[in-house]
Structure formats: structure tokens, C-alpha cells
Amino acid sequence: MLDQTDRAILNRMQDDLPLVSHPYATVAKELGLSEAELLARLTRMTEARVITRFGPFFDAAAIGGAFCLCAMAVPAGEFEAVLTKVNAHPEVAHNYERTHRLNMWFVLATETPEGIEAAADAIERETGIEVLCFPKLQEFYIGFRVAA
Amino acid sequence: MIDETDRQIIQALQGGLPLVSAPYAQVADDLGMPEADLLERLSALKARGVIRRIAAAPNHYKLGMTSNGMTVWDVEDDRIAELGTQIGALPFVTHCYERPRALPDWPFNLFAMVHGSDRDEVEEKRAEIAAILGDACRAKDILYSTRILKKTGLRLKKKG
Structure with a gap:
């Protein structure tokens, strides 16, 4: 379980880490903790998968690449087999099961705009299931933070 | 580049x-x-925006936010900029995008992600969105996530 200190750490660590030699010491000081305690708690929360990833968030579009949300309607009996094929693609950055006829929703992240279509086509070929692509047309807000 | x-x-x-x-x-x-x-x-x-931030990605499920609903809406095209901005500004919406429809199966063009501790909480928030969209919304749905199947982020291929 998370205590108040863990929650304070999680809230702070969803904001940017400073680019200095000892960034965790800087954040620990802000939170009134020692650097060693902050690192121990971060390690524990990462091992417990409360934190799924810690590090830089890259914007594929800023390096000339692209992101695209995609969806497939996977028959229930084939779900695990299709999942294995889809997740084997390194371009699949996130994948969620959802309650809908379109029950597999994943994000493709590629180094070139053409990479999206190539990856979607490859997945269609391998699975025999249509891949619907929903690229973003407008981004209204990404309030990525969650209050822990 | x-x-x-x-x-x-x-x-x-x-x-x-x-x-x-x-x-x-x-x-x-x-x-x-x-x-x-x-x-x-x-x-x-x-x-240059290549790195958005250096930060933690929390697992919503482990934080007790066990209900995650992707709310989707069919909003009149000429009103989506105005209404999308309003929906994106709601404190409980974590992502909000206009995306293309895939007719006839998928009439929805506005996607807003809503998190809550249970589905009742998510439904309450969804009702707030519906009230803002009003008559400009012709159809709606919600897709709850039932499982995280993968979460790794961008991976560059090795070159050379």
C-alpha cells in the first residue's frame, strides 16, 4: 500500500525532473526527504509497478515520426493469439483491452509518418483482422497528471 | 530532426x-x-519538444483509479474546436482529441479519457461532458479499459 509520502512523491514525479547532476537530491529536498529514501521508495514503487515507467517522454512527431491510435475487433477465442502477434511489434507503444466490439486499442509510435501505415498493414496481414486508424486531428489538452 | x-x-x-x-x-x-x-x-x-518531460508514468489501476473510460462523441464538425476546448479544460479529462470517424461503424470524432475510482464516478463525469455538448452531440459511447496489454512508450529501431 501507498502511504502519504509515496503519494507526495508520485505527485511530484509526474512533473519534470531537473537536468542537474543530482536530480533526485533536488526533488528529495523539495519533499523534505533524504535522497536515499526517495530513491528507495521510487525503486520500490517501480518494482511494484505503481510506476510503470520513469524517464523521458519522447514526442515521436518532434523527431519526424508519428503516433496513431488504432483499434481492432478481435474475436474472443482468438484474443490471446492476436495479442501476442500485435505486441511483438516494437511500434506498439501501449495496448489496452476495452469493452466494445472494437476490443483491442493500441498506439503505434514510429520514426516516420509512413511507418504507421506499414505497421498497421503488417498487423492486418499477420492477424487477418482489419486495423482501424484514428490519427489525432486536434489535441485539446493533455492533463497527464493523476492525483495520487 | x-x-x-x-x-x-x-x-x-x-x-x-x-x-x-x-x-x-x-x-x-x-x-x-x-x-x-x-x-x-x-x-x-x-x-525542441523531442523530450516532453522527464517524469513518472503512474499505473492508474494501482492508484485505485480502477475505472478508466474512453468517452467518445459524434460532435458537429463546425463546433468541435469550441466544444473540444471546453471538454479538454475539465479537470477530470486527462486526454482529449479530435480524431477521424470510421463510418459506418464508428461515427465518433471526439475522444475524452476519464478516470475514476469506480464506474459510477466515471458515469457522473461523463454526464457532465454530455451536458456541455448538448444538441451538438448526435451519438455517444464509452469504452472501459479492462486490461493493460502493453505499456512501453516509443522505441527507436537500431540503425547501422
Whole structure:
């Protein structure tokens, strides 16, 4: 379980880490903790998968690449087999099961705009299931933070 | 665009930043460059928007936010900019995008992600969105996530 200190750490660590030699010491000081305690708690929360990833968030579009949300309607009996094929693609950055006829929703992240279509086509070929692509047309807000 | 050194830096960091006292020094050492050079490069990548932030991605489920609903809406095209901005500004909406429809199966063009501790809470928030959209919304649905199947972030291919 998370205590108040863990929650304070999680809230702070969803904001940017400073680019200095000892960034965790800087954040620990802000939170009134020692650097060693902050690192121990971060390690524990990462091992417990409360934190799924810690590090830089890259914007594929800023390096000339692209992101695209995609969806497939996977028959229930084939779900695990299709999942294995889809997740084997390194371009699949996130994948969620959802309650809908379109029950597999994943994000493709590629180094070139053409990479999206190539990856979607490859997945269609391998699975025999249509891949619907929903690229973003407008981004209204990404309030990525969650209050822990 | 990024050069070969930037690419190596991104590859070294895409798995995450080490949880050690001097993480940048450790990564710089692995890359065979001075820490100061790495920090300068990272600072430039941030300024160009290649790095959005260096931060933790929390697992919503483990934080008790066990209900995650992707609310989707068919909103009149000529009103989506105005209404999308209003929906995106709601404190409980974590992502909000206009996306293309896939007719006839998928009439929805506005996507707004809503998180809550249970489905009742998500439904209450969804009703707030519906009230704002009013007559401009012709159809709606919600897709709850039932399982995280993968979460890794961008992976660059090895080159050369």
C-alpha cells in the first residue's frame, strides 16, 4: 500500500525532473526527504509497478515520426493469439483491452509518418483482422497528471 | 530532426532513467561522453519538444483509479474546436482529441479519457461532458479499459 509520502512523491514525479547532476537530491529536498529514501521508495514503487515507467517522454512527431491510435475487433477465442502477434511489434507503444466490439486499442509510435501505415498493414496481414486508424486531428489538452 | 548522438541518447534512455544518485553521469559514462555534454544535449532536446518531460508514468489501476473510460462523441464538425476546448479544460479529462470517424461503424470524432475510482464516478463525469455538448452531440459511447496489454512508450529501431 501507498502511504502519504509515496503519494507526495508520485505527485511530484509526474512533473519534470531537473537536468542537474543530482536530480533526485533536488526533488528529495523539495519533499523534505533524504535522497536515499526517495530513491528507495521510487525503486520500490517501480518494482511494484505503481510506476510503470520513469524517464523521458519522447514526442515521436518532434523527431519526424508519428503516433496513431488504432483499434481492432478481435474475436474472443482468438484474443490471446492476436495479442501476442500485435505486441511483438516494437511500434506498439501501449495496448489496452476495452469493452466494445472494437476490443483491442493500441498506439503505434514510429520514426516516420509512413511507418504507421506499414505497421498497421503488417498487423492486418499477420492477424487477418482489419486495423482501424484514428490519427489525432486536434489535441485539446493533455492533463497527464493523476492525483495520487 | 536528430543526429546520431541524439539517437544514441534516446536509445539509452527509452527504457527509463536509472534510479541512482547521479543518473545522467551513469548514462553519459555508458555512452562515452562527458556528463555536461549529455545534459546540454538533453536540454536542447527538451527545448525542441523531442523530450516532453522527464517524469513518472503512474499505473492508474494501482492508484485505485480502477475505472478508466474512453468517452467518445459524434460532435458537429463546425463546433468541435469550441466544444473540444471546453471538454479538454475539465479537470477530470486527462486526454482529449479530435480524431477521424470510421463510418459506418464508428461515427465518433471526439475522444475524452476519464478516470475514476469506480464506474459510477466515471458515469457522473461523463454526464457532465454530455451536458456541455448538448444538441451538438448526435451519438455517444464509452469504452472501459479492462486490461493493460502493453505499456512501453516509443522505441527507436537500431540503425547501422
